[in-house]
Amino acid sequence: MSVEEALGHALRLHRAGHLEPAEKIYRAILGLCPDEAEALHLLGMLRHARGDSAEAIVLIRRALARVPDAPGAWNNLGNVLLESGSVEEAIAAYRRCLEFVPDFAEAHNNLGTIHRSRSEWSLAEDAYQRALQLAQARAEAGEPAELLADVHNNLAGLMLARGRLRAAVDHACRAITVSPGQVGARKLLGLAYYTLGEFDKAAEVYRSWLADEPDNPIARHHLAACTGEAVPARAADDYVERTFDAFASSFDEKLQRLHYRAPMQVAQALEDACGAPAARLDILDAGCGTGLCGPLVRAHARRLEGVDLSAQMLQRAECRRVYDQLNKAELGAFLAARPAAWDVVLSADTLCYFGELGPVLAAAHGALRRGGRLFFTVEAVRDEDAGPPFVLQPNGRYAHTRDHVVEALVAAGFEAALPSAQVLRTEGGEPVAGWLVAACKP
Structure with missing residues (x-):
């Protein structure tokens, strides 16, 4: 098996969630070819998924030292740095990504999130809107629409934070239309209606969600929060697990x-x-x-x-x-x-x-x-x-x-x-x- 074939096999395992065997293959490749950039990059992403962000950063930086014009690796480095709390370094990584590919939608989306966290509302909206344009074009070209749904979801959160509740409702609805399984958008839509005082519409969001997924603990919990009916003495175990595993x-x-x-x-x-x-x-x-x-x-x-x-x-x-x-x-x-x-x-x-x-x-x-x-x-x-x-x-x-x-x-x-x-x-x-x-x- 060639290095390229081994890398492809490891990536398939990685994407399927079989992290331990994928890691063994990545490390075996690097044992033979210590400077194989894509193996370094992918192993870094895997180590981040397994909770070791420090090693992830070292590995992705090594990959970029070998192949500096890799926009995807710069964007992923930014994500790991951001989740590790190194915000300024994350911004630098996203901007480096955009130097190579100015239309890299994910980097614009990520910069929007940073601006939103800093209450830089106009900059956040500008970045999200640019990401939205690019993600919309990709979806229309037949690419998967997950990013488009994510950008709409982020815009819904931004609009909610700014008190622009009708716009929040619009973006949350669009996210759900693009990706019906968008948990975050459904939560935001219910919350936006609740904040507007439209309690019946908020409840209907969660009831509709439960009609699609009768056992969904998040929909069940938020319906109780919205209506005040059947409020549990504590959050159910499956709600807590699913909520916190997700983020x-x-x-x-x-x-x-x-x-x-x-x-x-x-x-x-x-x-x-x-x-x-x-x-x-x-x-x-x-x-x-x-x-x-x-x-x-x-x-x-x-x-x-x-x-x-x-x-x-x-x-x-x-x-x-x-x-x-x-x-x-x-x-x-x-x-x-x-x-x-x-x-x-x-x-x-x-x-x-x-x-x-x-x-x-x-x-x-x-x-x-x-x-x-x-x-x-x-x-x-x-x-x-x-x-x-x-x-x-x-x-x-x-x-x-x-x-x-x-x-x-x-x-x-x-x-x-x-x-x-x-x-x-x-x-x-x-x-x-x-x-x-x-x-x-x-």
Whole structure:
């Protein structure tokens, strides 16, 4: 088998999701031909898919050193850099791509996303509109329309953020027309109608989605959020898994754009309560996701474990190499099965997927040793005098009143603790209000 044939076979495996055998072939090719640019590029993309963005960047840069006029590799390098938080380097990579091919639609689309994250609204719209023109032409020429749907979806999100709700509806509808399976567009369309106050139309979006996919947990969850009917006590496991598996690769970068503060707030609360790091605590990162809390609290830990429902998020957390063990499990059941296992349980923005906090806080109480501490954040109900102790918001997350948080803590057996008001992130240019809780098991 020639190098070209082996590369083609590896690429077919790669595209089919068989990453381990594909990686073995790429590495075998590079063992024979260390400077084979396409093998370096594709192995870099594979390593990124497996959660090792640092190696991915090194490999793609090596490929570009050999073949610098490869626009696809520059665009992919930009994607990896962006998802790794190196925004300026990502911009440089996208611009390098466009130097070689000014009509590279994906690079315009990606630059639009960066401009949107910086609230550079006009620049974002210009970049998206250029990507839209190019993607439309490609679709009309018979190429797959996934990019066209993605650009419409991005424009829908931009219009929603700018309050141009009718335009958001239009672009979301176009995305769904081009690609009926566009999950993001269907969510945005429902949210746009909800924001317009057209609640019946919002509900119809989700009902139509469920008619197409009766078992779709995302449609089911957002229909409950939209109508207030059949609201679950917590988000279903399949909703959480599917939602977070879908954007694990870009999770850190997206939260960075939202000025995400919860991990730092939880870590600071731990240090305020427990003093300077001394590597003496057994800590559980409850709902660890990609592991954003891990590096912040590792120095406090004798042993640090994480638990999450999303396998893709856990794969990213593993790459941080700060956890002694990572566990795929539903949080409440995991805690309940491990009595008196930890000195500290901390949770940054995981309990916003629980409505009724009583059961999970009782499980956390049981999982802590005497004198153990619980730190967590949840979103705050905007008007505490207007309704129930918690609400399922249109974005799919729950928000809680201060009274509900306090009552659930006391009922679970914790010493009375007063949640402190915090801004957890920004969303659509607006601050997201929340509660930071530090509680102790007597």
